[in-house]
Amino acid sequence: MGACGGCGSKCGKQRGVIRLGVDASRLDYLVALAGNPNTGKSTIFNALTGLKQHTGNWPGKTVTRAEGMFEHQRKRFKLIDLPGTYSLLSTTVDEEIARDFLLFGQPDVTIVVLDATCLERNLNLALQVVEITDRVVVCLNLMDEAQRKGICINDRRLSVDLGVPVVPCAARHKVGLDELVRTTHEIASGALTAHPRHVAANHGTMEAVDELVPMIQSMMPGMPSVRWVAMRLLEGDKRIRQALQTGELLQLAAALASRKVQQPQTLAQAKLVPA
Amino acid sequence: MNTDVIDPGHLAGRDTESCLTKADALRDQLGSSLHDNLVAALYEEAAAIAEHATTQHGLRWSGFDQKIDRIVTSRWLGFPIMLALLTFVFWLTIKGANYPSAMIGDALFWLHDRLEAGMKAVGAPWWLTGFLVHGVYRGLAWVVAVMLPPMLIFFPIFTILEDLGYLPRVAFNLDRLFKSVGAHGKQSLTMAMGFGCNAAGVIACRVIDSPRERLIAIITNNFAPCNGRWPTLIMLASLFVAAALPPAYSALAAAGSVVGVTLFGALVMFAVSWGLSRTALKGEASTFTLELPPYRKPQILKTLYTSIIDRTLLVLWRAVVMAAPAGGLCWLLANLTFEGRSLMEIFSGWLNPFGHALGLDGVILLAYIVAIPANEIVVPTILMAYMSKGMMVELDSMAELKQVFVTHGWTPMTAVCLMLFSLLHNPCSTTIMTIFKETRSAKWTIVASLLPLIIAVIVCFAVASLWRMAAGH
Amino acid sequence: MDTLDDTERTLASLTPGEQGVVQGLSCEGLTRRRFLDLGLVPGTLVEVALRSPLGDPTAYLIRGSTIALRKDEANKISIRKAV
Structure with a gap:
């Protein structure tokens, strides 16, 4: 994806991530995976945990809350795949599950997965998530698809505007996941702090x-x-x-x-x- | 910051109340537009950030996607394409499954003879050989030979269609029909999941927000034939429909009859949805919004891997685990005698008149009772029951398989009635448990279990009676 | 999009290829919240993308994604047509 300056050299195959499946014997950090429907959350979940949550190209196929484990630099992370929602405001069952977990589940980090081909709609959710928690990493997924459709996104600009780290990814090809895990770890440990931008209403x-x-x-x-x-x-x-x-x-x-x-x-x- | 001093119980009193009173007062001032304003502000901000970050604008619904969408949802081609795809999937499955089926059958029955000889050589008593080899092993061998090849072809193709993004287009095309029976358009997505497994289909009904429409989708999911029933349908179609036609058309005709049965299932699903939404589950249609995602190139190799490892082997393993005890049970039923008649004969004799009225026989009904835990083993159980009556058949080809059925009095009518019964009868025990978990209601679980069974009995009785009348019996 | 038609009409009145700008929503409760979540706030540009073979529902391009709405729902969204 050189043309976009999106990931370029940053992307590599996954290194240093040990997939642990459902082995939750010890736990250091709790990570929630939030995002719009059909943005590839399940693909990221599977790639990191080595589990095989059903993926398919239709919105809403993840209906149960999946949990899995992975290890990075001797720390063990529990990953929760939340149901995909457009928003956290309309109090449907899915949205309530996602919202309650983000608030009361006290995740150490929340990864918000954004569809790079549909940024505006996806940012609407990201802006709602950063109101609830400031420990957020944005995963700008489907960069490969965006590139194919002639869409280019400057992830650094996005990161500055949102006030949280943004990691470009193409999860289906395991591109960018290394960086995603590293950034997640940094937010979890406090090595990196995000200062999210809050929306002003009228x-x-x-x-x-x-x-x-x-x-x-x-x-x-x-x-x-x-x-x-x-x-x-x-x-x-x-x-x-x-x-x-x-x-x-x-x-x-x-x-x-x-x-x-x-x-x-x-x-x-x-x-x-x-x- | 010292947080230990916070005592929720102490603080929750006065401060909380004054805060809530203040919030209520402010809300009254702000009026009802607060929520609208908040969402508008969020989208305004999101649009500004997106605009600033996007250095090159493209089209998400690009030229290629647009062209495909205009074709697959067009007025003239939308429905024919759905039907053609469905027929193609079944045709490929039936055509492709023939060869490996025969080979696997050969291999497993070669092993069967060796096992039999081995048991003889070590001097095992006849009942042990009978129970283990003729009962348990033969049951397992049948499940593997009959079910494995179609699954190896059907699951990957279906998964590829799902990965492509075609399913939401099907829901888009069919929504009008669902709306006219008072159901939710996403019910077609849950039905599609049901094609894989009804328990998964029932869980998938959570995508439907309205409780009324969700309940309709849960109760009618059973009319989407699942993993456990496809092999039965495909095998019967191959044996009794395809064989009646010249070889050139046989696979297509078999595929056509599976499509026909599937469409009939859809018809019953619409009828039952209509009935429910006009009686016990009356109510308004809820908001329907369905996103049509961009098409994605399926990952063929990964799909092959996951559908073989995760789905096929899982389903096969479930079938094997269920078939082994069922095989043993069948052998026992066939060989334990009471007053000179085997238990199998006695039980199936009791069920025979009822079975006959439905165009089936006592053994088939007995097999359905044995197979309540898993639909996968209905046909193997029938076979074991037939073959354990002392008659040895070298089962290594489809023609000989058919011969077993024909000698037990099967006609095309039996095949058709069995296909209909298999399509419509009660869900398996796993699905019933899932329905209870999802609805938390014993009443609706009973409805979802018994309604299909009653419909199956009525439809089979009607078909058998009409068939016999037409044939002049 | 250059200018807007003067008369307010509903989204359901547009045919594939036509565009309109959202003026308001004539519904309350969950349906209203659903629409807002999809980004159907006043000022949003919507284009009609596809009509289902049976004439209903219709798919609309809303803020980058293609979303199908039934006619009854599209009737609750008032727009001004882009000409």
């Missing part, structure tokens, strides 16, 4: 959000998704309301805040220029 809405945020923040210091919680409360989201009333959210905030973060060791590698 003026009135943002004023209301700004009024609520300090109240929520004082209740749950260290919570990464205060803005998101505020928006859900403004929308009257029953699940989030309930989670606040039962104390579930407060416990979650405490757990997230106390999460161990290693001292950054390889900050030099950080290719991010957060805005």
Whole structure:
């Protein structure tokens, strides 16, 4: 994919990834795989874990939540393949499963898989995910297909605009997965921190959000998704309301805040220029 | 940051309430357009980021995809192409499976004779040889010889069509029909999954959001013949339909009759969906949105590997595990006697009048009862039952296989009725359990299990009666 | 796309090859949320791509992907035709 300057020399065959299938005997990091339907999440899942989750070219074929393991640099990762959704806002069953896992499952990293041939639609989901968690790696998948269709994407620009690392991939040909795993590991260990961009809604809405945020923040210091919680409360989201009333959210905030973060060791590698 | 001091129970009180009250007050001020504004803002931002990052614009629905889509969804060619593809898949399966079937049969029955001789040489008692070799081994050999070759051809082709992205186009073409019976268009995707395995098809019904339409899809998934039933359908079509015609047309005719049975299954599925959506599952149509993904070049080698290793061997293994005990059971039934008659004769004798009314016989019904755990072993069980009655047949070709059936009184009518029964009868126990897991309702599980059986009985009875009337018996 | 037709009509009134710009949605609840999630917010350009052999549903190009909607649904989306 030289012409695009997309992956070029960065792409190599997978090295240093040991596929462990379902062997979950020891676990260092929990990784969620989110994305629109039919973006190749299952292909990435299979390539990393060595499992054989059914793949097929139609949206919605992954209906059960698949789990698998892989190892990278002596750390063991559990990978959860979430159902593909266009959004996390309309509270269908799939979306609720994905959203609840991203929030309450406390993944150490969330990989958002984007279809490079349909960036705009896929970014809509990515922007929603980074509201919930800042530990995000974007996997810009189907780069080969995009190239074939004459679409070129500057992944560095995308990374700067989103404020999270972006790794171009062609998962079907196992291209870019090495880099994806390395970046995921760096985010998990804290060697790399993302500073996601948050979307501003219209003026009135943002004023209301700004009024609520300090109240929520004082209740749950260290919570990464205060803005998101505020928006859900403004929308009257029953699940989030309930989670606040039962104390579930407060416990979650405490757990997230106390999460161990290693001292950054390889900050030099950080290719991010957060805005 | 010291987080140990946070005590959720303590804090959850006053702060929470004031926060929620504030949120409610703000929501009233903002009005109902809040959600619209949020989504609009997200898309505006997404569009801006995408525009900034895209250095060269292309067309996702490119010229090639457009051309293919215009053909496969065209008014005149859309349906003929679907039918032609279906026929082609079955034709290739039937034509291609003949040769390896005969070879595998030869090999396995060569081993059968050696085993028999071996047992004799070590002086094993007749009942042990009978149980192990004539019962268990022969059951296994039949399952492998009859099922393996068609699966090796059918699964990869089907997987390639799935990888290409053709299935959503089928759903697009057929949605109007599903809508007219009050079902969801994605039901055709779940039916397509059912062609592989009904349990998987039932799970796939989760792609349908509306509970009413999802339940219709779950209950009717059984009318998509699965892995376990294709070999039965294909074998019967090859033996009784193809053999009646000159060789030049035989494979095509057999393929045509499998397509015919599949279409009949679809017809019953539509009829039952219609009936359900007008009675017990009445309701409005839910929102239907279906994405037509870009076509993708299938990975042929990978497809071959995964469909052989994952699907074929898995299905075969399940069949083998189920067939071995069933083979033993058949041998026991055939050789344990009560007042001079074997248990097999007694049981099948009881079932015979009922079987006869359906155009079948007692042994076939007995085989269906034995095969409730797995549809795969119906035909092997029938064969074992027939052959264990003391008659030895050297089974190494399709013609001799047919001879076994014909000597037991099978006619083309038996074959047709058996194909229909196989298509329509109750789901296997795995699927029934899956239905219960998915619906969490004993009532709907019972409906989904018994409704197909009742339909199968009615249809077979009607066909057999009409056939006999037409034949003048 | 150069200019927009003056009259508001529904998406279902367009034929394959025609384009329109979303003005609003006349539905509430889950259906509305579904449409919004697909990117059918005001100002979005939509092109009619394919019609099913039986005349319904119709596939539309919406923000880069091809999405099929039934006629009843397309009738809830008001647009102005691009001329």
